[in-house]
Amino acid sequence: MDNAYPCPACGARALLDSGCTGCGRPPHPAAAEVIRLDREIVVLDGEVTRARQAYEGLAGRLAAIRRRRNELAATVRAEFPVAAGPVPTRPVAAGPVPTRPVAAGPVPTRPVAAGPVPTRPVAAGPVPTRPVAAGPVPTRPVAAGPFAAPVGGWRPGPALPASRPGGAETSSRAVQWLLFVLGGLLLGTAATVFTAVAWSSVGITGRALILLAFTALLLAVPLVARWRGLRGTAETFAAVGLLLVLLDGYAVWAVDLFGVTGWPGSRYAALVAVISVAVAVGYARLSRLTVPWFAALIGAQPVLPLLAAEARPEPAGWAVVFVAVALLDLAVFVLLRRRPEHVAGEGAATTPGVLLGGQVVAGLGYAGALLLAGGCALVPLLVGRAGGIPLLAGGPMLLVALTAFATALLLGDGTVRALTAGVLVPVLAGALLRPVAELRSSVLLVVAALVVAALAGAVRLLPAGWRPGPRIGALLVAGGTATLTTVVAVVLAGAAVGRSVPPWRGPRRDRPTPGAGSCRWRWP
Structure with a gap:
């Protein structure tokens, strides 16, 4: 060396x-x-x-x-293409993986x-x-x-993919779904235009045959497409087919096929919506597709309002109807939230993305229905009577507040529960005081004081974890009542002072008052 x-x-x-x-x-x-x-x-x-x-x-x-x-x-x-199922595999013999030996030296x-x-x-x-x-230069041998x-x-890292100039700006699957959506929109538009424009130029028999043929064709294509593994095509045609079911209902009304024009329009529309929802649910169970479930959820929204429209309810009645719609959407939301993912035999309807999309649609429907219910419930509270009864003036608004509070108890966290409970207390106070203001306004301040005291005592009886929201609501009611009392006192005092101006003056010795000859008292 x-x-x-x-x-x-x-x-x-x-x-x-x-x-x-x-x-x-x-x-x-x-x-x-x-x-x-x-x-x-x-x-x-x-x-x-x-x-x-x-x-x-x-x-x-x-x-x-x-x-x-x-x-x-x-x-x-x-x-x-093969059907979904376990793929057979070939057993691999256990043993070391053969490698190429490296020559020693x-x-x-x-x-x-x-x-x-x-x-x-x-x-x-x-x-x-x-x-x-x-x-x-001598080197040491490498072990074989x-x-x-x-x-x-030196330890090798993963090979970097070769950069390819002019690569794709998006994935092929995204382009595929975009084309499916555009194709479905165009096909649905064409079906709508045909039903609305060219429908009157065909006879009764031709119309019935066209309805049956096109509906059956567009509802049969998704089944074949799904069997062939073309899920995007199946979803697109399923959406158009379910849209055609609604157009069939319009077409039947346009030609008075079974004398349906003699029915009230809202009742017939509700019947068409119910049939469409039933068809969508049954088709979803049969085809294991995703779009029919969304179609059923969206189609169920106007059923109750259409059924109630024939009775021409007052704003209080509409508030009750929209609360019922909100409760229906809430039930769907809870069901989807608690539904397990990837249920066997349900296809893509139980994937996380689909369940999340269903929750979003149900949540939007719930929020919209509850807002409409609140707007309708505000009318009887301002007017002072619901259904002609003053005692029920605050009932619809109290029902809306209770629905929101129940939703918070079912789904929300501590902050949401406290917020809805805080809103419920003023609504309850308004529901109690509005009939008094309408029937016995002279004792309104006394009743308001009693209501404030009762709410404060009820808040004290609640568990410690439930008190923050109702306490804030009770404070708002007490502050509002005190402000109202102060304003009323100031207004009444100002009115009394205004009635006493100019100040009263009696007759004086040097200025006898006309017509006061019988008066024997004078200013000193």
């Missing part, structure tokens, strides 16, 4: 055994280690470069093979050019160097085996 190194003091040749041959200094192990590490760095750099090139070549081949395999597999699946290296080895100058001056003999350790401490 060559343990020679240049002396860091004088630059002469030194050995680890005997020291410097020029100045006689003892051996310097650190200087010798620097020279040895310089040589090893050169060797390891070459090994790392070759290993990196070999790895990148193999990673590129692997990526190309996988890409080719996926393309061929996609072609085979498109040519021979030193790794060939390139020769190092002869020349001085650059060193860093020290305090005593630059260190002279000695020439290095030309020839291959299927799991040989990486050379030089």
